[in-house]
Amino acid sequence: MRAKLKPLAQQVVVVTGAGSGLGLAVAHHAADAGAAVLLVGADEAAIRKTAESINAHGGRAHAVAADLALPEHARRVARAAIARFGGFDTWIDALGEEAGALKAIEEAMIETRAASRVGGYVHLARAALPSSARRSLGRARIAFSHIQLPAGALKDLEVAAAAALHAAASPIAHLVIGERGGLTFYSQARKHRGVVLGVGLVALGVAIWATRGATGPAMRPYVGRAVRPLILKAARRRPLTAAKLVVRHPRRALRLARALR
Numbered sequence: 001m002r003a004k005l006k007p008l009a010q011q012v013v014v015v016t017g018a019g020s021g022l023g024l025a026v027a028h029h030a031a032d033a034g035a036a037v038l039l040v041g042a043d044e045a046a047i048r049k050t051a052e053s054i055n056a057h058g059g060r061a062h063a064v065a066a067d068l069a070l071p072e073h074a075r076r077v078a079r080a081a082i083a084r085f086g087g088f089d090t091w092i093d094a095l096g097e098e099a100g101a102l103k104a105i106e107e108a109m110i111e112t113r114a115a116s117r118v119g120g121y122v123h124l125a126r127a128a129l130p131s132s133a134r135r136s137l138g139r140a141r142i143a144f145s146h147i148q149l150p151a152g153a154l155k156d157l158e159v160a161a162a163a164a165l166h167a168a169a170s171p172i173a174h175l176v177i178g179e180r181g182g183l184t185f186y187s188q189a190r191k192h193r194g195v196v197l198g199v200g201l202v203a204l205g206v207a208i209w210a211t212r213g214a215t216g217p218a219m220r221p222y223v224g225r226a227v228r229p230l231i232l233k234a235a236r237r238r239p240l241t242a243a244k245l246v247v248r249h250p251r252r253a254l255r256l257a258r259a260l261r
Contacts, residue, residue: 005120005143008169009034011089014081016068019046022124023094025157026164030092031059033165038081038088039063060085068095090120090168122167124160125149128174143171150177 005011013030017023019041030037031054041047044065054061064080066073081088120143123129128146137144145167147160154160154177163175 005169005171006089008165011168012036012038012081012085012087013168014038014040014077014088014091015094016040016092017094018050018063019043021094022154022157022160024050025161026092026094026124027061028054029158029161029165030168031057031061035168036060036085037062038077038084040066040068040077042067088119090122092122092124092164092168094124094164119143120145120168120171122147122164122171124164126151144173145171146174148174148176 008030013035015023015027015030015037018027018037018039020043023041027037027039027050037054037060039047039051039061041063042065044063047063047065051061051063062080062084064077066077068074068077119141121137122145124147126149128134128148134144145164147163147167149160160177163177166172167175
């Protein structure tokens, strides 16, 4: 089951790289959604200007100049979040730099433990974080999301910013921004779980229909190979639901298992 954080309007969000580009877009979107934002960047004049703009339009923003490759700067950001907003709920890293991201994770873990609450970390970058960093997040009970950016120039900042904010409220392990600027079909399905469920039900219906009649025995192996992964994946994600369905409908479950062998 995916971790569920507070609604974005009730969150305090740290946004790194907030002085320009993607970080700036994320900061404005988060503020528009009602979140309090702590803006972090190396260009102090740029992030202060962004904070002033957000505050002038009724938002809540505070700027902290920092180079997150330096541990003392990362700690400064954490202390500023505590002093200004009492902590933070989600850290969105729009820098895409591994050194800064790892320091951000370290501070996010410290802050989350101190607040005794589940926090979120959203990583916007072309490459994923190392497995060791992901394990550290899991041990610290921090919900992790990776928004994979395209290899070339990012064509639509709004799509990436919207994906980051969606992950801030409902973490998703991995979303992919395609070369054309939008979410890939796979990422759309992961973002909207109802799509996956609907496709699975349609596939199951096709399997039941196709394996009836004279052509059934010949088609059953092919249909089974296509549908079996969907059924198994759904069962692994929702084991209790799958078990309840088997208990309620044992004969149907047995027939389905035989059909998909």
